[in-house]
Amino acid sequence: MGAAASLWAQSYPPxxxxxxxxxxxxxxxxxxxxxxxTGIGYETCKALLAKNAKVYxxxxxxxxxxxxxxxxKTETGKEAIFLELDLADLDSVRKSAAEFKSKExxxxxxxxxxxxxVPPIDQLTKQGYDLQFGTNVIGHYLFTKExxxxxxxxxxxxxxxxxxxxxxxxxxxxxxxxxxxxTFRDGPARKKLGVQQLYAQSKFGNVVVANEFARRYGDKGxxxxxxxxxxxxxxxxxxxxxxxxxxxxxxxxxxxxxAVTQLWAxxxxxxxxxxxxxxxxxxxxxETRKESRDQKLAEKLWNWLExxxxx
Numbered sequence: 001m002g003a004a005a006s007l008w009a010q011s012y013p014p015x016x017x018x019x020x021x022x023x024x025x026x027x028x029x030x031x032x033x034x035x036x037x038t039g040i041g042y043e044t045c046k047a048l049l050a051k052n053a054k055v056y057x058x059x060x061x062x063x064x065x066x067x068x069x070x071x072x073k074t075e076t077g078k079e080a081i082f083l084e085l086d087l088a089d090l091d092s093v094r095k096s097a098a099e100f101k102s103k104e105x106x107x108x109x110x111x112x113x114x115x116x117x118v119p120p121i122d123q124l125t126k127q128g129y130d131l132q133f134g135t136n137v138i139g140h141y142l143f144t145k146e147x148x149x150x151x152x153x154x155x156x157x158x159x160x161x162x163x164x165x166x167x168x169x170x171x172x173x174x175x176x177x178x179x180x181x182x183t184f185r186d187g188p189a190r191k192k193l194g195v196q197q198l199y200a201q202s203k204f205g206n207v208v209v210a211n212e213f214a215r216r217y218g219d220k221g222x223x224x225x226x227x228x229x230x231x232x233x234x235x236x237x238x239x240x241x242x243x244x245x246x247x248x249x250x251x252x253x254x255x256x257x258x259a260v261t262q263l264w265a266x267x268x269x270x271x272x273x274x275x276x277x278x279x280x281x282x283x284x285x286x287e288t289r290k291e292s293r294d295q296k297l298a299e300k301l302w303n304w305l306e307x308x309x310x311x
Contacts, residue, residue: 006287009280010172011231016282018264020046020256026053026267030106030154032147034058034085034140035114037068040169040229040258044111047263049078058085058096058114058143087114087139089126090309097146106154107147109266112140112168115202118195124186132195133184136202140168141209142309148217155221160272167266168210168226170278171203174288178204179301205301207278207292212302214276215295223275225265228288230281232258257282 020043031048035041036057048055049072057080059065065082073079083100086092100107115136125134144166156162177200183190190198210226217224233252264283265271280286291297 007172007175010228010286013230013281013284016257016260018260018268018283020050020259020263023047023051023263023267024269026051026108029053029108030056030104031109031111031266032056032058032083032100032107033111033113034087034143036080036111037061037065039255040232040262041111041113042068042072043256043259044113044262045080046072046076047259048109048267049076049080051267052078053109055080056083056100057081058083060084060086060088060092085114085143086126087135087143088116088131090139090142091126093139093142094146094311097143100147101150105150107150107164108154109165109167110144110147110151111262111266112144112166112206113262114140115169118199121191121195129185130183130190130198130202132198132202133205137205137209138305138308140206141305144213145309148222151222152217152220157219157221161269163221163223163272165266165271166210166213166222166224167262168206168224169229169262170206170210170226170288171199172228172231172288173200174203174207174226174228174292175200177201178289178291179208179297181304204289204292207288208294208298208301209305211276211292212298215298218275223272225271225274225277225279226288227261227265227279228281228286229258229261253281 031053033041033045036045037059045055069080085096123131151164155164177197183193207226210224214224231252260282261279277285
């Protein structure tokens with residue numbers, strides 16, 4: 001299937017067989033949702049709380065998170081916990097992971113859901129990376145890496161249901177770019193590539209990193225997946241121009257649908273067998289571009305990330 005046909009199939013998927021109502025009881029399960037105060041992340045938090053999970057809402061803005069937690073309390077009767085996390089600042093990422101580990105000895109599901117889409121080209125991370133690659137890829141890589149000890153301590157791969165999950169929210173945009181190494185930091189190449197391709201690059205990077213986590217930790221009881229949540233109406237499109245937004249609205253689905261595939265990956269019994277898989281709407285196994293399976297590319301990116309995030 002070509003990219004255009006695959007995009008069409010993912011944009012207009014068949015009726016889902018899995019919904020938030022199918023999430024099993026999550027009593028005693030500890031979860032983190034990055035970007036949980038809005039959009040798909042908010043709907044993910046809502047579904048987890050409704051099924052009795054302990055939910056840490058990892059967000060940059062304490063005020064926005066506090067407001068979201070209050071709304072969720074009204075809607076579910078359960079209260080999420082704010083965890084301060086700015087994915088565009090590596091110091092904040094380390095501090096956030098350390099704070100979580102000071103409070104919890106277990107982590108069953110990590111939803112790497114947060115992100116940024118087509119911001120103004122002049123916006124960079126605190127450490128000077130392209131904002132989209134820095135937030136979507138580098139920030140989530142480091143956050144996950146810092147949480148690996150608690151994930152490994154929680155995992156019991158020899159017991160049914162004992163594996164832990166790391167669910168990485170990518171996008172159908174991952175089909176339209178690979179990695180342009182000279183665009184990760186500011187410079188002429190980055191500006192020439194433009195914000196839409198930089199976004200696609202970051203979403204491709206999400207898949208590559210998820211696959212490498214799957215390869216390195218799958219036999220230790222960590223299930224790592226990447227997914228396209230679908231074409232979803234959310235706050236992620238706040239930087240999109242009016243012309244493109246008018247086009248997008250023709251193919252956007254309601255926000256709650258965006259949580260379906262990642263909830264399936266993170267909570268369903270069959271999710272235990274999805275390590276290294278790329279998932280598509282709604283709650284199906286699919287594929288993105290073949291370069292995401294390139295082992296040499298994955299190792300090169302992993303080594304680059306390790307070097308860049310060393311203290």
